[in-house]
Amino acid sequence: MVKTLSPNVRDRRLLWTLSLSAATAAGLLLLILIFLAKEAWPVLSTVGVTSFVMDSSWHPLEGTFGLTPMLAASVAMSALAILIAAPLGVALALFCRFYAMGPVARLFRWAVVLLAGIPSVVLGLWGLTTLVPLINDLRAPGTSLLAGSVVLALMILPTIALTTEAALTSVSQSYWTGASALGLSREAIILAVALPTARNSIAAGVLLASARALGETMAVLMVSGNVVQLPSSLFDPVRTLTANIALEMAYATGTHRASLFVSGLALTLLVLALAAAARRSGGQVVHA
């Protein structure tokens, strides 16, 4: 904290307001966690954590609670989406930052922002009516891990592109000037100077995007088939943790309902772990 010689009233008032707001934000997260744990407790205490990890299937009304296939599906789908979206996003940012002329770069940026603004349910509908039939021609039933990943990739591409571009912009101009003075080509400066300098921020952006991918529900629910199973190929229908909650919560009661809260708790912990990783990876997280 900054020490001031003569702390005045307005400063103290600001301090109180700020600390109160910060405490509220942190408190809300804590309350949500407590709520999740409380709702999940009835089934965690009677059925036990092991059932949720070890049971091979998910039929809460018949007493099996295996979450592992859905956890695996969530992670696999997000990882695939990142695999598709990260190279595209970074390439797009590099192009806009270093190669595109003014109006072209603006056009691309505009398109990316527009893509970011498409509601997930619209992307889901597009996936269901266009993408799924295409995949179905390759291998039935079409609703699959692949369809989910592609839709997710479209959804997180703007986040990655915009955070990467912000990170590249924050690379000091003097590096560029210095590297040019040493006679490096544009391509060499990008690969050897700009990208390594911005690496941490780009990684943080990608981790943020994957947290979003993990949490995405509606579009994934519509295109991925929602069958609870460990995916063995890209064409297998899978159910993610979020889709599980959205599909069943409206009709669930008792143990079934509580076990859905366990699936929410698992997801929250996964996302918190990712957020922690994003912090550790160091770069100042740039919000686009």
Place this chain on the structure above:
Amino acid sequence: MIREAALGLSFATLTLLAVTAFAAEEPSTAAPLSGQLTITGASTIAPLASEIGKRLEETNPDLRIDVQTGGSARGVADVRAGLAAIGLVSRNLKDDETDLTAFTIARDGVGIILNTDNPVSVLTDEQIVDIYLGKIANWKDVGGKDAPITVVNKAEGRSTLDLFTNYFKLKNSDIKASVVIGDNQQGIKTVAGNHNAIGYVSIGTAEFESEQGTPIKLLPLKGVAASVENVRNGTFSLARPLNLVVKAAPEGTVKSFIDFAQSKDVRDLVKEQFFVPLQ
């Protein structure tokens, strides 16, 4: 039998409404309905109950009707616990629920749907069971094209799934689904977008969508066409009643609501929700 009872009840309603309307002009004898009525249960019925409630509130400004969802099971539990005056239950009452009384306000049928591009037009009950169990996995085994069958199933806890599995005596964990869906619309979109899919959805919704040009067709069951008309007259077997459930003999506001919900005054609302009115 049910029809007669409903007719009698609607007659009673008309009398009651006439009496209430008459009484309303003389506030000293009987006041219009007032207070709060809590209704919980099946999400299939909730939108209908909510619309009926709104219409009843229009003529009774002091009445507040609160409709919440949570499934038929919640409807039964809440009525038993006294948390709700009326429960919404989208099935016949079970043997261990004889402490409750059900009043049917409409019927809902579940129909098997295929894409219109699928040449198959009839399936026996056994074939449907075998398809859902994964024993028949190709349409050519039931007289169709050589193409793998995409089995569309509902998510656990949905009452449509309950009705379907009860009728075909299936266990949900034995069903080999290729796609699991939530609501009827998602089911219709999935089958409309996949030539080789088979699914089941509410008949009212499916008939409406198919009339609007959505490429789906309803399959007959046991030779009976899956239509709203056959659900109403009880000949279509894969159907269910939509019930209002109470613990004690209904009186006061509860009775008025039940009578109103069974009357002709709400018939248009029942149809709007793609259900089948009883009269």
